[in-house]
Amino acid sequence: MVGSWPPIWVGCSRFLCASLLLLAILHWTDWLGTSTHVSNQLKRSLWWRGGLSLATYIVAFNWALRFTSASHMALYLGASPVWALLWEGRPERNWRSVQRYGAAVAALTGVFVLFWPSLQGGESLWLGELLALVASVLWTNYGRQCRIFGAQLSGVEITAHTMWRAAALLFPLVLTEVVSQGLVWRTDLVLIQIYCTVAGGVVAFVLWNNALRHWPTSRVFLFNNLIPLSTMAWANFCLKEPVTRTFGIAMILIVGAVILGQTNWPTLLSYRWMPPE
Numbered sequence: 001m002v003g004s005w006p007p008i009w010v011g012c013s014r015f016l017c018a019s020l021l022l023l024a025i026l027h028w029t030d031w032l033g034t035s036t037h038v039s040n041q042l043k044r045s046l047w048w049r050g051g052l053s054l055a056t057y058i059v060a061f062n063w064a065l066r067f068t069s070a071s072h073m074a075l076y077l078g079a080s081p082v083w084a085l086l087w088e089g090r091p092e093r094n095w096r097s098v099q100r101y102g103a104a105v106a107a108l109t110g111v112f113v114l115f116w117p118s119l120q121g122g123e124s125l126w127l128g129e130l131l132a133l134v135a136s137v138l139w140t141n142y143g144r145q146c147r148i149f150g151a152q153l154s155g156v157e158i159t160a161h162t163m164w165r166a167a168a169l170l171f172p173l174v175l176t177e178v179v180s181q182g183l184v185w186r187t188d189l190v191l192i193q194i195y196c197t198v199a200g201g202v203v204a205f206v207l208w209n210n211a212l213r214h215w216p217t218s219r220v221f222l223f224n225n226l227i228p229l230s231t232m233a234w235a236n237f238c239l240k241e242p243v244t245r246t247f248g249i250a251m252i253l254i255v256g257a258v259i260l261g262q263t264n265w266p267t268l269l270s271y272r273w274m275p276p277e
Contacts (some may be wrong), residue, residue, distance in 0.1 A: 001196070004189055006177035007062035012170040014193060015058070018201030019164035022156055032156040032206070042152060050149060050158070051165025053142040058166065059173070060135035067128025069241050074231035075110075075251055076132040081258045082107040083140040084217045103261030110253030117246055143220065147212045155209030163201070228255070 001010050026035045038046070064073055085100050111133060117125075142162075149158045211220045228251055235241040 001189065001192055002062050002065045004184060004186070006174070006181045006183070007066060008059055008170055008173045008177050009183065010193070011058035011062050012167045012174045014197050014201050015054070015163040015170075016167035017197045018205070019160045019167065021197070021202060022160035022206075023164070026156060026160065033154050036153055036157055038153075038161070042149075046149070046161045047165050047169075049145045050142075050162035051169055053138065053145050054162050055166040055169045057135055057138035057142050059170070060131050060138055064128050064131035064135055067125065068132055070235040070239065071228065071232040071241055071243070071247060072129065073132045073135070075228040075247065075254060076129075076136040077139060078228045078251075078258070079107045079111065079254050080136050080140045080143070082254075082261055083137055084143065085261045087140065087144060088217070100261055103257040106257035106260060107254050110250040110257065113246060113250040113253060140217070143208075143212060143217045146209050147217050150209065150213035155211075155213060156206050158209045159202070159205040163205070 022032070025032050061073070064076075082103050086104055146158050146162070149162075153161070208220070211223075232241075232243060232247070232251075236243055
């Protein structure tokens with residue numbers, strides 16, 4: 001998509017269509033629950049903490065895909081649980097803090113392994129890796145904001161309200177992109193955009209934000225570990241992206257970092273299997 005269409009246009013149009021679809025369902029049916037009254041204070045927060053977070057994330061994400069592979073992009077997102085863990089608490093003199101920062105070191109090592117070949121391959125390569133890393137941190141921030149909104153809004157409402165606001169904030173940039181780069185209409189691109197709007201924009205975001213209402217941000221982000229594996233398989237099958245040794249080493253380090261940071265090791269190590277009487 002971002003190889004054929006302007007990257008910000010891809011994200012903005014997807015968010016706008018997905019949010020309008022969700023708002024229509026909320027207004028005309030009760031399939032996804034009922035609408036909640038949004039106060040003026042909450043509206044402001046949805047603009048500058050929700051919409052802006054999502055807008056900056058999708059800009060970094062889509063532009064990163066212009067310069068780096070889909071599997072690399074997914075692996076950076078896989079490190080999001082570690083950033084979430086660091087965000088949830090300051091360093092302390094206890095095992096949990098050692099565990100958290102040990103995971104961060106392992107994740108950063110994995111990021112460095114991904115970065116290293118691009119540093120030797122030209123500006124466009126390392127720029128893609130840098131944007132992917134920034135997108136990973138921005139995605140973590142968006143998840144934290146959504147968890148705050150979850151105290152007052154459902155996952156569907158959070159998705160709808162933040163998406164149309166993100167689209168509105170991105171609209172001036174979209175005009176600049178379309179004027180300078182143009183927009184080619186092709187049936188395959190339109191069909192892919194429809195799929196991404198419904199499956200990736202509506203269904204996935206609703207499930208994600210509902211999970212954030214019930215679990216800590218870091219635990220929800222743990223499921224990001226599935227993204228690098230599935231993306232690597234699809235990218236290899238559909239886009240013929242090779243599975244490199246560098247990617248494999250980085251994936252082991254980042255996934256290992258997430259497991260280290262998320263596992264309750266004292267409980268796990270003290271567990272003893274007892275046969276039934």
